[in-house]
Amino acid sequence: MDPFRRAQIILLCDLCKTAHLQSHCERCDINLCQTCVGKHISDSSIRHKVVPYKYRKSLNYSKCPDHADELCKHYCEKCDIPVCSTCVSSSKHKGHDTSDILEKLSAKTESLQKDLDELETRIYPRYEEMACGLQTEKAVLETNYGKLTTIADQHGELLHREVTAIVNQRKSDIQEMKIKHLSTLNKNTEEITQKMAELKQIMSDLKSILKSNDVSLTSTHKSRNSEFRTLPPKVRVRVPSFSPQKINKDQLNEMFGSLPSLSINTEHGDTMKSAEAVSSPPVKPLLDEPRVTAAIDTGYNKLYSVSCLSEDQVWTRGENDTMKLLNLQSKLLTSIQTKSGYLPQDIAVTRDGDLVYTDYRDKTINLIKNKQIQIVITLQGWRPLRVCCTSANDLLVTMNSDDVKQSKVVRYSGSTEKQSIQFDDQGRPLYKSGGDISENKNLDICVADWYARAVVVVNQSGKLRFRYTGHPSNTEQSFYPRGLTTDSQSHILTADFNNNRIHILDQDGQFLRYIHCDLERPYGLCVDIRDNLFVAECDTAKVMKIQYL
Template sequence: MDPLRRAQIILLCDFCKTAHLQSHCERCDINLCLTCVGEYLSDTSIRHKVVPYKYRKSLHYSKCPDHADEHCKHYCERCDIPVCSTCVSSSKHEGHDISDILGKFSAKTESLQKDLEELETRMYPLYEEMAFDFQTEKTELETNYGKLTTTADQHGEILHREITAIVNQRKSDIQEMKNKHLSTLNKNTEEITQKFTELKQIISDLKSILKSNNVSLTSTYKSRNSEFRTLPLKVRVTVPSLSAQKLNKDHLNEMFGSLSPLSINTEHGNTMKSAEAVSSPPVNPLLDDRCLTPTIDTGFNYIYSVSCLSEDQVWTCGDNETMKLLNLQSKLLTSIQTKSGNEPEDIAVTRDGDLVYTDPINRTVNLVKNKQIQTVITLQGWRPGIICSTTSDDLLVTMISDDKKQSKVVRYSGSTEKQSIQFDDHDRPLYSYGYFINNDKYICENRNMDICVADFGASSVVVVNQSGKLRFRYIGHPSNTEQSFDPVGITTDSQSHILTGDIVNNRIHILDQDGQFLRYIHNLKLPLGLCVDIRDNLFVAERDTAKVKIIQYI
């Protein structure tokens, strides 16, 4: 059977219409016989692409969107779209320049071929070489930074050895002084014990004489009271103090050694942004004058807490059982009522954007997900207070015992207790207790994983590290001895600043991560709840105005 026949249909040359076709021009989509190919290719004004018919690539014309039965084999130059024959004859394209779409197809194909050739022969080898160079440079970078880290460890070991030697010498001096004090006290104790023993014997002898009624013994008795009227010398010792100069971190850094400046340059000499600028937030200064944006009216009589869901949406809670999601224009987006009908003590937004709240009356912590409320923690003997969500998606909850004689901070992963923070290294309570309200301890986690608690009952901010070890207490600005310090809501920002509301004095204290005072934000009305968004805009819940003020302070 003729390989060019299909269902007994003989395919003929599109030119002569008589001979069997042998070839196909992919550029013009024309079938040719062996005789006509030469004449067809004699037209050098067009770059034909003739292939054997069986190796041809079929052209696929798009269907006309306006005329479903026709293919778009023409091109409207003005509209810059493929069109069908019916479209060409319609008034819609009247007066437009219409060309054969195969011409467009051919020109575009040539352009694509040129692009492909340039990409494959010129650009790909260059990029391949650069990728190899980068990989080699990364390997060298890892090695060199490893050496740098080893050097830092070695410097640290040297300093550690020196510090250990100094500490051991001080401890040896302390032990020697202690031994001398103990020797002196022991000698003094022996003298007093001897006198005391004699005194007891004399008293016993006198009692025996009096009891015997012996005239001879009584008449010959000699009093020794005068010896004992003068008490023995009592040695008093004073434990020495260990005074230390304030640690100069700059001097310590100089002793350790410094890194040369980070430098990343392109081959053209243009300096790129440093790695720190990409991976870490920029260190921006605090503003001398805060910038206040319009406030959010929450609709509560009193507002207690605010927590950012996004840059333009915040969750709030106040003096009823409803928690409200509001935008910056005070529009109510969503409202959730507590499961028990009690007022929520506090709210927080988790890393996944879900809402959590505490209910101290029924001793629960609850999660709101897709408007469904699930109780995740139920306490016995303790009442939850303020809550925050950490970067590791744990929950930190302040709580007070039912008898109000103990208080602590507990870390939960889901409903599992992971950590309890209650005492310092000397088994002394870290936080106050016995106060007249439950939510007098406000909590947040700093970027360095410190746990910061504004302890209203103790008039201090208590900061412990991730393991619960006390780092410092902040009790107000050192120069301010006239006014009280009454910390409530607390939050931290991208630069590890600690911000706490001083509710009685209507201001906010800004501290660095080590508890050093930086400045105040003034002119607020009972700032109770605080939070910051991802741009470090500060949201302040003013209790009695029931409004949320938005402050730009960086």
């Protein structure tokens, strides 16, 4: 039955309140009659989207967590969250810029659509191309190995019984090499297929989000496109040649011919640039005058570390056994005590948003997930100092020996040690002590060596690239690097504790400039995803949020 003709339900135009509605503006979320459509779209400053009422998409507004009876139809730009009308007028968001949630939804939807378009038109086809190429290469491999077998058979027939054993041995060698080649290609195929399955799921999820028009799902979605722009390694196999020799009964084994060693070369996968990166590389120049945008009072007597959970929430550690999660308004959101009751030596946030801390006294590295503490690593003969999480979700940990005579950097995947960095090419120690650590965008490992009063940078394999011992303008106090972090531009930032400033270096160790901002005893550093710098001031126990790009 036509809903407009039901006696018990009369649906009227939201503007004139008298005529039956026939259309719906998805942009403004209002119902319109035929007469009012023209009036509504006359405002050309807004991109209206009017559709027949029966084809409308219903918007799933999220409920306000603070005002249960209201829907979040606005967006606070400063707090980066959906808010309701009551929130907008409250003191909590006083002076904050707000926008219509539909405008934010439109922008986010456009971003999601771009991600989906890139996955469908650029990234996934490349994976398909690689998978198809592997199938073709396997077919060629079968043919060429078949030819090798045939050559071996033909040559073996000429040698009759005297070379039967040798012929069988060579065929066995060929078969073994073929199996290894095929096994390698099959493994590569499985890796590609798995990635393709993940991409299909992501594309399906994006389509579902776009179709649902759900504000919450849309605004919280995190793009994974950059993860797949780097294509998987491509295996190259080389079929060996067979070189038969003239038959000599006394030297059958040597004259029959030999196979070269198995050759499998793996080429690193290409990294596909995003459409935005191709047209406009994301270069962020340094500001001439960095500025403090927020100050967080942590409540500690002394403050040592800060680690970003998000743009407006940071984990901190001070002079006691309690780690605190605070927002930009200095509100305590969560506090967690160490398992041992000892002072945490350092903290870091993983890519999954969990907290990791090191316990120097207990010799442990611990993971906090859902407020539950799990000991991930227990050291023997070494004590952990500083920790950071890498782009591959590994942990890099600086540590000193129990007698404090040796220092090294260790990479862990879960609880498994993957790499240990301690000496240079001449066998000399790279570090005098452990210190703050960070992985740069070019995968260099950067350490603030406290005792050496230097920033020591090695490449991904642990080979020394350079040491930075301060700028010649350091005339007041000697350079004393404490906190250290890196940003999206591959800058290295280190806190000069004695001189109350931050040094900014490029990825090759060249000094660029200082950040002053009236800092007092800067100790710990971190940057958020938008390259805002957070500085933990030791003596004031405050975290200063600084915009410097």
